[in-house]
Amino acid sequence: MKRRSFFSLAGVGLASALVPKAFAGEPKVNVSNKKDLANPFAAKGKWYKAALHVHTTNSDGDVDVPTRIQQYRDKGFDIVAITDHRKTNDLSGFSVPGFMALSSIEFHPKTYSGAPTHHFLGLGLPHPYEYNNDLPAQEMINDIKSKGAKVFYAHPYWTGHTYEEMTEVNGYLGVEVYNQSCEENDSAYGNVYWDQMLNKGHVLSGLATDDVHQSSEVGKAWTMIKAEKLDESSILDALENGCFYASSGPEIKDFQLGEDMKIKIECSSVKKIAFRIDGAGNGRVFHAQEGEDLQSAEWDLSKKKPRWVRCEVSDENGKTAWTNPIFLKS
Known part of the structure; x- marks a missing residue:
């Protein structure tokens, strides 16, 4: 079954007068309720x-x-x-030394705006979980989080969502910056949504996933997590x-901001390195010369003074x- 045929749209007859002010798309201080993210390249542990x-x-x-687990x-x-x-699924017996199967869920509360339903990942949700489709979006997020799960916003471009839908709820930690399964609809990338949220002060991380439905899609995107x-x-x-990075191919080896305000990255061989920041111009892009590759880049931020900086590298x-x-x- 095609993923796009699995869902129906949320009801659009919800009168705007019934939408609480808190869910009217007004900017929140921070939907993730986090003040900062860890830099995995400065943390101890293994990838x-x-x-x-x-x-x-x-x-x-x-x-x-x-x-499916054996395929991965x-x-x-x-x-x-x-x-x-x-x-959720009963995954008992699948975790062994050197491999972990994580009980999780994709859940779909209705939006308050009347747009198509939300798609969220609840990672680390214990099995069994009694799913209540009637819970309002924020209550469903809160309930899943109360069980210990970590919530992330899935493929906002594919879902047809905007900043309004992304800020009508809170408590999620990040957004899918890339969802390989959404390539079939040319809506795989969430980087613009991510940057817009960052520009408004929301502290969010970025996942890459293959969102696999067919076996041919296995292993085309992943998240590299740093943990002890x-x-x-x-x-x-x-x-x-946020102790991770996302990828559909390249390896990131280091990413650091020095006291001299120079941002530096080291990576596998690529053709483009882009530093992204808030503000006009959105950063600085380095391109490899013809016949050559890039494996590092640095950029002086001392005069730019952005609120945030991230990097993406493309082969x-x-x-x-x-x-x-x-x-x-500051």
């Missing part, structure tokens, strides 16, 4: 390759849970979160704190990796 948006035949995927293990993944729609241990507590803490095939933003202190 773990994670698939954080994965479907099986328990919703609209093409294979069952054991087959065969591709060298360390972590797989099974995020079937509106339900491969256990649920450590991985969920890393997701909470010759257009595959990209994204750092989480570093927030500059």
Whole structure:
């Protein structure tokens, strides 16, 4: 079944007069309720390759849970979160030394604006979970978080959402900057949404996922998580704190802001390195000369004085990796 045919639109007859002021798209101080993010390149630990948006035949995927998990293990993944729609799965017995299966969910509360339903990931949601489709969006987020799950906003471009929908709720930690499954509708990238939220003061991280429904999609995008241990507590803490980067191909080896206000990145061979900041111009882009590659770049921010800076690097095939933003202190 195609992913786009699995959902119906939320009801659009909700009178605007019934929408609470708090959900009218007014800017909030911070939807994530976080003040900063960790820099994984300055943290202790080991890198773990994670698939954080994965479907099986328990919703609209093409294979069952054991087959799907084995597909990712065969591709060298360390972590797989099974995020079937509106339900969790019994993953007992799938986590072994060196590999972790993470009980999770994709959930779909109605928007307050009348736009198509929200799509959120609840990562680390214990099984079983009794899904209540009648809960308003904020109550559903709060309930799933109360069980220990970490919530992320999925593919806002594919869903047709705007800043209004993204700010009518709070309590989520980040947004999918890339969702490979949405390539079929040419709506895979969420970087513009991410930057708009960052520009308004929302402290959000960025995930890359393959949102797999068909076996041919396995392993085309991932999130590299830095943690001291491969256990649920450590991985969920890393997701909470933004201790990861997102990729559909390139490797990011280092990303640091020095006391001299120079931002520096080291990565695998790429053709383009883009530093993104708030404000006009949106940053600085470095291109490799013809026949050459880039593996590092630096940029002096001392005169720019942005509120945040992040970096994305792209290889010759257009595959990209994204750092989480570093927030500059006043």
